[in-house]
Amino acid sequence: MLLKTFKGGIHPPGHKKLSRDKPFVNLSIPHRCYIPLQQHIGKPAVPLVEVDDIVEEGQMIGRADGFISANVHASIPGRVVEITDYPTVYSEHGQCVVIEAEGSFSSSGKNVESRNWEELSSDELMNLVHEAGITGMGGAAFPTAVKLSPPEHREIDTFVVNGAECEPYLTVDDMLMQTYPDEIIEGIRITLKILKINKAAIGIEKNKPEAIKAISKAIENGNFNETIELHPLPVKYPQGAEKQLIYTILKREVPSGELPLDVGVVVNNVGTIFAMREAVLFGKPLIERYLTVTGSIVKNPGNYKVRIGARITDIIEECGGLTGKPAKVIMGGPMCGLALNHMETSVVKGTSGVLILGQDEVAIHDYSPCIRCGRCVAACPMQLMPNELGNAVEKQRYDIAETLHPFDCIMCGSCTYVCPSKRPLSHFIKLAQVTFSAKR
Amino acid sequence: MADEKRLQEDLVLSNAPHIRSKDSVKKVMWLVVISLLPVTINSIYLFGYQVLLLIGAAVITAVAAEAAYQFLLKRKITALDGSAALTGLLLAMNVPPHAPVWMVTIGSVFAIIIAKQLFGGIGFNIFNPALAGRAFLMASWPVEMTTTWHPFPSGNVLSSSLPRVQSLSQEAVDTITSATPLGVLKDGPGLLKDLAVAPGQLHEFLFSGEMLKSLFMGNIGGCIGETSALFILIGASFLLYKRIITWHIPVSYIGTVVIIMLMYYLFNDSDMPYQAILFHLLSGGLMLGAFYMATDMVTSPVTARGMIIFGAGCGIITSVIRLWGGYPEGVSYSILLMNAAVPLIDRLTKPRVFGTEKN
Incomplete structure (x- = not known):
């Protein structure tokens, strides 16, 4: 049977009003950029610069390594002050090229003549x-x-x-x-x-x-x-x-x-x-992107143009700061985004938003046993049984979990969202995925 | 154990999603309790204040039993999460209005300790605790469970409409009014044989408009919470609106009963097949069972297809017991029997995972 849309799914509150009607604003160029060499799925880029090198805006500083990888470019002109491990959004220790602004901007603000792509x-x-x-x-x-x-x-x-x-x-x-x-x-x-x-x-x-x-x-x-x-x-x-x-x-x-x-x-x-x-x-490399900075405690939520490698602290400051104490800093949206433990983490190519949740918006839930309400089963857009997967993983019965299609889970979080017992179902499924991946 | 940790800078770190729906087990359970308020108030109005005493005893005993059990086993005490209170309330809904208080108290203890906590507590019980409690009381004190109906001294449908059925003696009337409508339907012909009442006459009376109206409003013999279809439907609409229950189980349960009764009465050449169906829908515990007992989350299937099968199974067993079984009413046993089939139903109705062939 063909349905109008996919089976399952949920309707969480949108909260889009905060930033929906805010036109793009260019944030000022950060003084320092922390540019991770791994911003993509695949192998990290290989650094092409050394400490103390002077780089131009848009200059390639990391070359794609292998088939599934991507080049990385300098978001700002300046001097490479460090190439070392920093916590990035994807890992506690990710190699970053740190650039301190210096010199002139070669491309921003200038009209570059465009290619006629139809001839290529x-x-x-x-x-x-x-x-x-x-x-x-x-x-x-x-x-x-x-x-x-x-x-x-x-x-x-x-x-x-x-x-x-x-x-x-x-x-x-x-x-x-x-x-x-x-x-x-x-x-x-x-x-x-x-x-x-x-x-x-x-x-x-x-x-x-x-x-x-x-x-x-x-x-x-x-x-x-x-x-x-x-x-x-x-x-x-x-x-x-x-x-x-x-x-x-x-x-x-x-x-x-x-x-x-x-x-x-x-x-x-x-x-x-x-x-x-x-x-x-x-010929413009990916050195900046548009993203949403939002959350009820962000003074000026909106849609901004930000340099890759800019730190969240700098971005928040540019957006007028916070009106309350942050409880959770999320890169991406609230359903799929990644919670960060440092405000110093930098924006990467895949950062579609920065969401700051206040103290009263983040509850630490104790979870209780599944009451078999079936809401997760109804919500799962992949027609999995998150309740059974969760129970199996909780009891470390990975033999059972394996039969319940854990790898078909797309980590959308719908099951966790709807669960009245506040069970971290997608977390359990992730655990199953990681466990099976490690075994293979 | 919480799944989140607070790290440096006091930022909370956890896996996505970072927002949760506002529903919790507590909220779900208490909302179900609240939805039963119209039924409760109506039953106090109809049957008198001893009903309040029975309900109070059942609820308090259930909560206390759960708290005591969890305390003694050094478990986390969750007795106030609403589920124990709901079990007590539903058990009270399933006993006659003049049942002894001590009996309900024992039923509550059985429901919580034996049917729920010994299986592992909330989420792990196989049988609906309130119905298990009722079944236990039925087995232990059948007289108290089947004769303590409300007498309705005057002005109720039975006494006022009966004389209109010709040649029914006062003795026959008394026999009839001291039981539930389903009881009369089941045992009436036997009971009334000596009183020269023909089965047709009995049907004429049971399936009459007045009778159906009474069954709708609740001023008739029956358990505390089951007599008024109207007030049950009010509570059920609230639960459906709040999405605490879905349509699957009640619709398939009631629909199955309608189909079977329709076939039975058409096949048996009844004069009033449609009134008979209405009578079966409104009488006994069908409404309460279909909307409140069969929809118990813990003891019903998790998939939509499973719920429909579960409801249909309840409908078949209920109809079979009512039409051919030894008991006048089969709602509670049908649900308990289907509770036992839930793991099997869940296994057979696993949804087809997106992007896979039928499994």
Whole structure:
């Protein structure tokens, strides 16, 4: 049976009002940038600079190592003062290149002449994307060039553009689509050329009417109705999860353990597409990004343009500081984001938002036994049984957990969200995944 | 054990998600208790203040038994999470209005200690504790459990409408009014044989409009919480609205009873098949059972498909007991029997994982 949208899902409060109508503001250039060499899925980049080197803005400071990896560039011009381990969003000890601002800005503020991308070949375009170190900017940070070069035998027919932004609090993609609809459409066309296909479908949750209007107008104006379809999506978390998005738009199920390209689809987030276009047109590496800074105790929540490597403390200060004591600092949204233990952690390519929760918004829950209400089963967008997985892991019965498809879990957190016993179900499932991965 | 830790800078570190729904076990349980207020108040109005005493005794005993057990076993005391209170309240709903207080107290202790805590406490019990308590009382004190109905001295449907059924003697009327409608349906022909009442006459009386109206409002013989379909439906609508229960179990349970009764009465050439179905829906513990007992989260399946199968099973067993069994009523036994089948149902109704073939 074909459903209008995916099965399961939840409706957490959106909290998007805090930043929804705030136009982009450029934050001032940070004095120091802490740029991790691992900002993406895959191998970390190999450093190309040494301490005391003077680097230009946008200069490559780390080269992709191996097939699944991405280049890293200097976000600010200046002197390399340190190359050492710092806590990053992904690890307690991640190698970072620390740059202290110095000298002049070569690219910011200047009008760079744009390339005519239509004259370039698919491979040339791809190379520009690779050089610029573009990664997925929705959160997972998978190197984009790798995603855009599917194995020869895979037949891709549709490019799915993710503008769902189902995470509560985050509004950056919404604002991006409202502000730069034509640029996003151009980015989609570039991607289509790279993939050598001519069908794209962009999905936007219906709670973003302005973005839908802007994108629809941009499609209309450019007369791209034939190639780019706009799909307003039901508002439901996790509508923006890759598999759920593909199902809702194309009614294709990505088989268990496989990738979107196994059903002929490549998915990219609108932010990634925007950055890709800049890389192709202006040769601009990924050294800055748009993100949402939000939370009830942030003085000026909004949507900001931030340099990669800027520290959260600096960003918060730029946003007017906090009006209360923070209890939790989250990179990303409240459902999938990562909690940080240092305010000094720096923004990376995949940072779609910085969310600060106040003392009264963070409860430390004691959890109690499952009361078998079945809410997690109803909420799971993958039709797993999080209750049984949780029980099995809690009793360390990994033999049982193994039969319950732990690797199909997409870590959306819906089960944990709905559980009245406050059981950390996705945490338990993660534990199962980690345990099985270690064994293999 | 909490899953979160506070680290340096006093920042809380935990896995995602960082927000949780506001629902908790406590909130769910107390909301169910609150939803039973209309039924409770109506039953006090109908049956008198001793009902309040019974309910109070059952609830307090249940909470105290849970607290004492947890204290003695040095467990975390969660007796006020609402689940014990709910068990006590539901047990009281399932005894006759003039049952002795001591009996309800013992039933409460049995429900909490034997049916719930010995299985491991909340979440681990296999049988609905309130119904297990009721079954225990039925087995131990059958007379108290089946004869202490409210007499309704005057002005109730039985006494006022009966004389309109011709040639029913006062003796027959007394026989009928001292039981529950389902009891009359089951035993009436036998009881009334000597009184020269034809089965048709009995049906004419039981399936009459007045009778159905009484069953809807509750001024009729039956257990404390089961007589008024109207007030049960008010509470149930609240639970459905709050999404504490879903439609699956009640609809499949009641729907199954409707289908079976329809077939039975059509096949048996009854004069009033549709009234008979309404009679079965409104009488006995079906409404209370379908909305409050069968929907107990701990003892019902977790998947939507499982819930539908569970409800249908309850409906089949209830109908079979009512039509062909030895007891007039089968709601509580049907739910208890289906409780036992829940692990099996859960296993058979595992959803198909997204992106996999049928499992």
